[in-house]
Amino acid sequence: MSTNPDPASQTPPAPAGKPETIVEFDNVWKRYSGKDILAGVNLQIRRGEILCVLGPSGTGKSVTLRHINGLTRPDEGNVTVFGQSVVALSEEQLSPIRRRLAMLFQGGALFDSMSVEQNVAFPLREHTRKTPREITETVAEKLAMVGLPGTQRKMPSELSGGMRKRVALARSIALEPEIILYDEPTTGLDPVTSEKIGHLIVDINHRVRATSVVVTHDIVMARTVADRLAFLHQGRFQFIGTFGEASRAGHPVLMEYFRAMGFPCGTGLVQVVKDL
Amino acid sequence: MSAPQSRFTGPQPSATAIFYRNIRWLRFVDRFGRKGQAAMEYLGGLAELAGETVHACLTRPFYPTEVLTQFDEVGVKSLSITGITAFSTGMVLALQTAYALAAFGGKMFVGRVVALSLLRELGPVLTALMVGGRVGSGITAELGSMVVTEQVDALRSMAITPVRHLVVPRVLATVFMLPVLTALADVLGVLGGLVIAIVQLQMTAQDYLTSIWNQLAISDIMSGLSKTFFFGFEIALIGCWNGLKVEGGASSVGIATTRTVVLASICVLVSDFFLTKLFLAL
Numbered sequence: 001m002s003t004n005p006d007p008a009s010q011t012p013p014a015p016a017g018k019p020e021t022i023v024e025f026d027n028v029w030k031r032y033s034g035k036d037i038l039a040g041v042n043l044q045i046r047r048g049e050i051l052c053v054l055g056p057s058g059t060g061k062s063v064t065l066r067h068i069n070g071l072t073r074p075d076e077g078n079v080t081v082f083g084q085s086v087v088a089l090s091e092e093q094l095s096p097i098r099r100r101l102a103m104l105f106q107g108g109a110l111f112d113s114m115s116v117e118q119n120v121a122f123p124l125r126e127h128t129r130k131t132p133r134e135i136t137e138t139v140a141e142k143l144a145m146v147g148l149p150g151t152q153r154k155m156p157s158e159l160s161g162g163m164r165k166r167v168a169l170a171r172s173i174a175l176e177p178e179i180i181l182y183d184e185p186t187t188g189l190d191p192v193t194s195e196k197i198g199h200l201i202v203d204i205n206h207r208v209r210a211t212s213v214v215v216t217h218d219i220v221m222a223r224t225v226a227d228r229l230a231f232l233h234q235g236r237f238q239f240i241g242t243f244g245e246a247s248r249a250g251h252p253v254l255m256e257y258f259r260a261m262g263f264p265c266g267t268g269l270v271q272v273v274k275d276l
Numbered sequence: 277m278s279a280p281q282s283r284f285t286g287p288q289p290s291a292t293a294i295f296y297r298n299i300r301w302l303r304f305v306d307r308f309g310r311k312g313q314a315a316m317e318y319l320g321g322l323a324e325l326a327g328e329t330v331h332a333c334l335t336r337p338f339y340p341t342e343v344l345t346q347f348d349e350v351g352v353k354s355l356s357i358t359g360i361t362a363f364s365t366g367m368v369l370a371l372q373t374a375y376a377l378a379a380f381g382g383k384m385f386v387g388r389v390v391a392l393s394l395l396r397e398l399g400p401v402l403t404a405l406m407v408g409g410r411v412g413s414g415i416t417a418e419l420g421s422m423v424v425t426e427q428v429d430a431l432r433s434m435a436i437t438p439v440r441h442l443v444v445p446r447v448l449a450t451v452f453m454l455p456v457l458t459a460l461a462d463v464l465g466v467l468g469g470l471v472i473a474i475v476q477l478q479m480t481a482q483d484y485l486t487s488i489w490n491q492l493a494i495s496d497i498m499s500g501l502s503k504t505f506f507f508g509f510e511i512a513l514i515g516c517w518n519g520l521k522v523e524g525g526a527s528s529v530g531i532a533t534t535r536t537v538v539l540a541s542i543c544v545l546v547s548d549f550f551l552t553k554l555f556l557a558l
């Protein structure tokens with residue numbers, strides 16, 4: 001059973017032979033407007049896995065994600081990425097770590113003033129010494145990976161919500177990062193596009209051999225992509241484990257969350273897990 | 277005969293009344309303190325951004341393409357607004373000066389007064405105010421929108437410092453384009469005065485221009501243009517800081533934009549006094 005109310009032992013140390021820990025949260029606290037959003041979060045993310053972070057709105061899922069690349073700093077506790085603490089690093093010192101990470105923002109965060117090609121080429125121009133021709137080829141390759149070949153000359157304003165997210169995904173994987181952070185990648189998208197994005201996340205994770213952390217409300221997508229789930233509630237991870245473990249754990253808050261999201265729980269959830 | 281009644285006699289205020297009177301004072305002091313703290317924090321943030329900007333200007337990486345784009349945005353696209361302002365100011369100045377000097381038979385001094393007023397004071401200040409309104413608010417709106425749509429966070433997550441990529445090009449463009457715009461505004465303002473001198477005051481162009489040429493010193497031009505470097509730095513810095521500090525949604529961007537116009541205008545006018553004192557003392 002993976003339910004673990006004691007935050008100190010939420011993620012027991014991986015036994016020998018298990019994949020290495022690439023990101024670690026150690027008793028992380030974050031407070032906004034006098035309210036503890038994160039209240040002693042402990043989490044270990046393993047190299048190569050896809051971890052889905054679930055939880056009700058306003059519980060700090062995105063805040064957790066933003067701690068990994070140093071966009072948000074904790075009030076207390078430590079966050080280690082690639083074995084190095086990122087808590088006290090300046091923006092300049094964070095640069096080498098951020099080059100190995102990528103983040104897909106909720107709205108895509110494409111640069112309005114740039115075309116699709118310029119957006120995807122942007123990190124390549126900034127951080128590599130590739131020739132313009134090589135950059136053009138890489139951009140075409142990444143756009144093909146996300147299923148948008150031939151859209152190089154379009155402007156972000158000409159794209160639909162799903163296309164914007166896919167272009168943002170192409171930009172994120174341009175440098176072939178070791179960790180990809182997804183902030184609600186399917187929010188606001190129709191079920192078909194959401195499913196496509198889900199498959200894309202799995203596909204990209206395998207192709208660039210990355211570690212993915214996906215913050216989402218979309219349990220159907222989480223079921224499709226996640227190696228493990230982490231359920232955040234009341235500032236702490238109340239559950240960390242696989243879908244199968246979730247069904248057996250019978251954690252009341254998690255079951256309630258699944259039920260509220262219209263997802264079968266209890267024996268139904270077991271059946272769904274068996275169907276996977 | 278009874279003694280005159282003291283004005284201090286009468287019912288003494290109760291302890292409760294004294295308590296509430298003190299509370300009112302405490303609240304006033306508290307509110308004043310909070311406003312002061314916010315102002316100090318704002319100035320501290322501006323100073324920090326100024327330091328980071330100067331450091332980023334002197335160290336790699338540079339973004340020349342961005343700088344050139346901003347030169348176009350700040351300089352070329354502000355030409356019409358500053359030109360029209362200066363030309364009409366020059367015309368008005370010539371009319372008013374002629375009206376005031378007519379009583380003393382001093383119409384021949386119109387050119388000199390117009391030129392001195394424009395070159396030393398009105399040209400730099402009016403151009404800075406117009407650029408502060410157009411460019412400063414534009415910078416805040418653009419950067420504020422980028423913050424709201426997470427584009428600034430996207431830059432940071434790609435290991436690109438927003439100060440280098442966003443602030444430095446805008447500050448450099450404003451600092452170097454404002455003197456150019458001011459120089460052009462000075463010329464157009466003098467030409468505006470010339471039009472009035474010829475059409476309204478029946479002066480010849482030669483009289484008008486000679487009166488300027490004979491009296492104008494290089495220090496008159498330089499003191500006006502030197503100020504604009506400072507004005508440009510203030511305008512761009514305030515615009516960038518207010519834009520990068522936007523929190524929330526579209527309404528916050530609007531509020532920040534208004535604040536930039538107000539603060540940039542006040543800063544230009546206040547610093548103009550001190551800069552004028554400084555340049556007169558040099």
